Amino acid sequence: MSSSTTFIGAVEIGTSKTTVLVGEHSGRELTIIGRGECASRGVIKGSVVDYKAASDCTHAALEQAEREAGERIDLVFLAQTGAHLEGFYNEAAVNVKAADNMIDADDVRTVCDLARSKELPAGRMVVHNIRRPFRVDGRLVPAMPENLVGQRLEVGYWTVHGQEQRLADNIHVIRGFNLEVRELVLASLASGHMVTTPEERQHGVLAIDFGAGTTDFVLYRDGAAHTTGVVTVGGTHLTNDLSIGLRLTEQQAEKLKLRFGRASVVTKDKAEKVWLDGNFAIGDRQFSQQAIEQITAARTWELLEVVKKKLGNAFAPETCASGVVLTGGTAKLGGLAEAAARVFGVPAHLGEPPLWVSENLRDPGYHTALGLLYYGVSAQAEKSTGTRRRGGFLSGMKRLFANA
Numbered sequence: 360m361s362s363s364t365t366f367i368g369a370v371e372i373g374t375s376k377t378t379v380l381v382g383e384h385s386g387r388e389l390t391i392i393g394r395g396e397c398a399s400r401g402v403i404k405g406s407v408v409d410y411k412a413a414s415d416c417t418h419a420a421l422e423q424a425e426r427e428a429g430e431r432i433d434l435v436f437l438a439q440t441g442a443h444l445e446g447f448y449n450e451a452a453v454n455v456k457a458a459d460n461m462i463d464a465d466d467v468r469t470v471c472d473l474a475r476s477k478e479l480p481a482g483r484m485v486v487h488n489i490r491r492p493f494r495v496d497g498r499l500v501p502a503m504p505e506n507l508v509g510q511r512l513e514v515g516y517w518t519v520h521g522q523e524q525r526l527a528d529n530i531h532v533i534r535g536f537n538l539e540v541r542e543l544v545l546a547s548l549a550s551g552h553m554v555t556t557p558e559e560r561q562h563g564v565l566a567i568d569f570g571a572g573t574t575d576f577v578l579y580r581d582g583a584a585h586t587t588g589v590v591t592v593g594g595t596h597l598t599n600d601l602s603i604g605l606r607l608t609e610q611q612a613e614k615l616k617l618r619f620g621r622a623s624v625v626t627k628d629k630a631e632k633v634w635l636d637g638n639f640a641i642g643d644r645q646f647s648q649q650a651i652e653q654i655t656a657a658r659t660w661e662l663l664e665v666v667k668k669k670l671g672n673a674f675a676p677e678t679c680a681s682g683v684v685l686t687g688g689t690a691k692l693g694g695l696a697e698a699a700a701r702v703f704g705v706p707a708h709l710g711e712p713p714l715w716v717s718e719n720l721r722d723p724g725y726h727t728a729l730g731l732l733y734y735g736v737s738a739q740a741e742k743s744t745g746t747r748r749r750g751g752f753l754s755g756m757k758r759l760f761a762n763a
Contacts, residue, residue: 366392368424368432369731370417370533371546374402374572374595375688377417378728379424380720381432382735389736391720393428395420404572404591405440405546407528414532421536434541435533436731436738438549439486440573442591443522449477450491450515462495462504466512474516484526486543487519489584501582519545519587542738547575547587549730550686554710555579559681565674565703566710567666568727569689571595576666578673586673592662594689597655604654605646611635619648620655622698659695663702674703682706688724 367389369380381393397420401412425432451473455462475488493500495509504512530540551566560579568575574590597620601612619633632645667674682705685695690709699707712721712729720729 366428366430366433367732367735368421368435368538369438369728369735370421370435371438371549371727371731372402372407372413372417372529372532373399373570374405374593375399375570376724377402377420378725379417379420380725380728380732381424381428381430382732383428383430384736389732391717391732392430393424393426394720395422395424395427397423402572404442404593405570405589406443406525407532410528410532414535417532418536421538432538434539434735436542436544436735437529437533437540438546438727438731439521439526439529439543440546440570440575440589441521441525442573442589443525444486444519444545444589445521446517446519446587447477448515448517448586450474450513451476452511452513455510455512460508460510462507462509462512464505467493467503467505470512470514471516474514475518477518479520482523483520484523485518485520486526487517487545487548487587489517489519489548489587491515491517491583491585492581499581517584517586542734544731544734545575545577545587546570546573546727547577547589548584549728549734550575550710550726551577551579551584551684551730552733553712553726553730554684554686555681557582559684562681563679564681565670565679565683565705567683567685567687567690567699569593569662569685569687569692569695571688574662574666574687574689576670578670578679580678586670588666588669590662590665590669592658592665593687594692596662597658597689597692600654600658601651605650607635615646615651616655616692619651621652621693622659623656623694624649624652625694626652655692656694656698659692659698660702663699667702676704679703679705682708684708684710686710686723686726688722690723 364385367382371378377397379395382389383392397416400416401409407413453470493504494513533540550568555564561582563580565578570593572593578586598612626649631648633648636643683699696707
């Protein structure tokens with residue numbers, strides 16, 4: 360094997376399952392050669408609460424992925440979610456120092472350092488510094504501003520930070536398998552990059568990732584991530600609501616949710632019934648279709664409203680022309696796109712990865728892990744060229760994931 364080949368591991372330790380993908384990266388080409396999955400244990404709302412249980416599950420998924428790949432993973436990109444993650448915006452401005460007002464690398468470096476210099480509270484650690492577009496004399500500049508002429512250079516960063524201990528817990532799970540965690544990646548950024556296009560991000564788009572224990576979101580404006588957030592409510596809460604409301608076990612409630620749950624009520628007749636199993640065996644029961652829809656719709660609408668409230672003034676229909684894109688395992692809930700469109704006042708649809716992603720990885724539950732590989736390839740490109748590759752490089756990699 361060529362020494363330039365790197366085997367990248369994408370790991371998502373979720374509330375319902377842990378997913379591992381192994382990508383073989385050589386130059387500009389990446390092929391997924393391994394996949395591992397394990398029902399999660401020791402994880403609640405995206406956070407590790409039982410280290411041993413979470414480790415055992417994650418290591419099982421890693422072993423399965425490496426066994427399928429026939430290779431040892433070199434480094435890991437690890438998804439992050441949870442209530443402990445928070446974000447804030449900070450910006451800075453400098454006067455261009457050259458006599459001819461031409462912006463140079465020092466001006467760019469200085470303004471970026473100033474914008475990232477805000478101190479965090481004790482016990483907090485930066486996960487991402489997400490740069491928004493530069494401005495030169497108040498004018499938006501989509502690319503790097505070096506060699507442009509202007510008197511004032513401005514930039515801002517959306518900084519995502521988390522509790523050091525929570526982040527360390529996730530890292531230790533991977534290191535227990537003798538693997539290096541190369542980078543922590545916000546789950547919303549990973550999945551959002553897979554289901555939105557550069558054009559949508561330029562025009563403004565909101566990507567919402569509905570997981571089992573958390574709902575992650577990222578709002579893009581002017582081609583860059585503008586605001587991110589996490590709501591610690593997901594698909595398991597819909598299941599729990601059904602379990603309580605209909606007096607069912609969680610397993611039975613999950614079955615009803617997957618078959619008959621909806622984000623809006625469409626059944627008009629209260630007397631319309633559905634069977635729990637449909638096999639008429641002992642214990643099989645009938646339930647009101649309308650009651651199921653009412654329970655799941657109430658929680659879904661509440662969740663969408665919470666996301667909208669968290670976005671606050673950052674979201675406006677006029678700056679989100681590409682609408683809302685939905686992803687994550689719970690995004691397959693019937694009527695979710697229609698509900699999101701009504702709550703946010705813009706078009707909404709279920710997200711799809713690029714067409715060249717193989718069929719067995721197109722399910723929304725894989726979008727975060729696929730997005731982690733985007734960051735893995737980007738980091739390898741940065742390492743080899745010494746420059747940060749930005750947006751759009753995926754478009755030239757038509758064989759990406761083709762052999763998964």
